[in-house]
Amino acid sequence: MKKTLIALAAVAVTGAAFAQSSVTIYGKVNVSLEKSSLGTKNNEASLDDIHGSRLGFRGVEDLGGGLQAKFQIEHRFRPDTGADATFVAGSTNATTGVVTPSTSTMWNGMSTVGLAGAFGEVRLGRYYSANFLGANNKPDPFGGDGAGALRGIGMQTTHVRTANVLHYSGSFSGVNVALSTGLKEGAAKAHNSFAVGYANGPLDVGVGADKDAGSDVTNAYATYDLGVAKLAFGLGNKKTAAGVKTEGLLFGATIPAGPGKVQVGLARAKNKTSGVVTNSKLGLGYIYPLSKRTALETTYGRDSKAVSAVTGKKQSGFDLTLHHNF
Template structure:
């Protein structure tokens, strides 16, 4: 009888613990068609034109006393080919290369271990770019997008709108443990209609897994960013400044953007300038788009983007939209035009 009571007590305790845990599967499938023209013209099926296509699992366990444990496993998918390519994963197999973290959160904030977006990229880039850093019109210029072998800390959400993030990534490269080592800081204020973020990071010379491909830095990379937006209701203007310096090469990127609710969706537009210091090889980009929400989870969208290159500059439109864009040849000082339409579904 005692054994039965003990077994029932164990089962009850186990059930209570399970009731305090949750696991969610989530994802986005975003596919469209597009056309880009420069020296030559290329048309094809695109993916991630409005949101990055992905598949993920996340969960949280309530440990009591305000303490929670969590995990987040998220990988890129390329629905145009059915592979797991993306976020620094060449495919065709699937990998949790977008994010793979375990965390502890409480009144002290949150500590994460694993691979995730770099502190110097996360909010400064994604929050203020109306195109969400995807598609032909996405703002370019960030060398470091994701950080592996990382430890990060985020302040709690009850600081009156103020927030901060500290992020450190161990290099862990064969033969040189400091190569590619990352350190980033970000902080700002977000309350009501106003949002402001200031961020800076540094990467030691070596191989950097920047989120989409690997880049080898001959010199240390230092960056800083400023982003801001203010929601006026009828329109939300946004501004981004991003600067990167490695060795004697310095790039400055500026963006002015607007988001306006029109009908059941949003009209979005941006102007970006890519300024290579001590050179006239600069580029200017203009983009406009509309996202029509069919429901809370499904939308159709259309985007037009134009890149104006000066002198020896040969910058293409953003290539995250699919491999078809890499087949476009851009000559020195040549303009690039592109458009895409697609469907995005979240689950």
């Protein structure tokens, strides 16, 4: 009888420990007033969403023995219109009558389930490439967003996210490692990516790479926080399937100023095959916090090499953004 009671008590205690779990709702809403001819912008005043407004759910369950089960799903949307950020309207070819259906990816930000422990974390589903998180996105003071963004010029990108991915990440005594592979599943070739970095105090350095049927990409970065400013350097190289080579350079700084911070940087891209400098961009910005979760932000960018298809002049733009995190 005593053994039975002890066994039942043990099961009850173990069950309670295993049942420890939590689910968090989080998100970001931001709207920008923008006027820009950068990239494919039409240089008209408009409302935009530069930071990727999102609604997400993430959860964790303690499985015991230091092992956790995790999930995360994240929807991206446009607050200026309320539409799915990835929605593309369908169409019908007037000549052939072929119908192209409308498309959208509901959980565009990510949709993963996985396990985490002392070995690191494994995610399965739709997630960022190892190179993007581990190297590509590291040095740009603007995080790749807004008129001042430098990542797309100084660093080189093929995949931000990958579907059908197996993603591993781990941190060991300051060394951060990430590996991901997007399974072929009908594509021309699987997408493989890796990143390795080292962070110790003010220093953070690393490299990353992507490889698929379309192109090969490598990125390297270094950041150093001096206290009065965080300095950043980035180097990106890309080779397309056609053999065209591009090299990018990025120099940036984030400088505390009053309650907020100043962002500044320069980025250049050169077609190494032709020897032509295709982009040379200056980015400036300032973020002013209204609270821990709400901020005003403005960025400005000017590319002295790229020409706007709309105005025929050098590309430039600015934005003023109100964003709120929850």
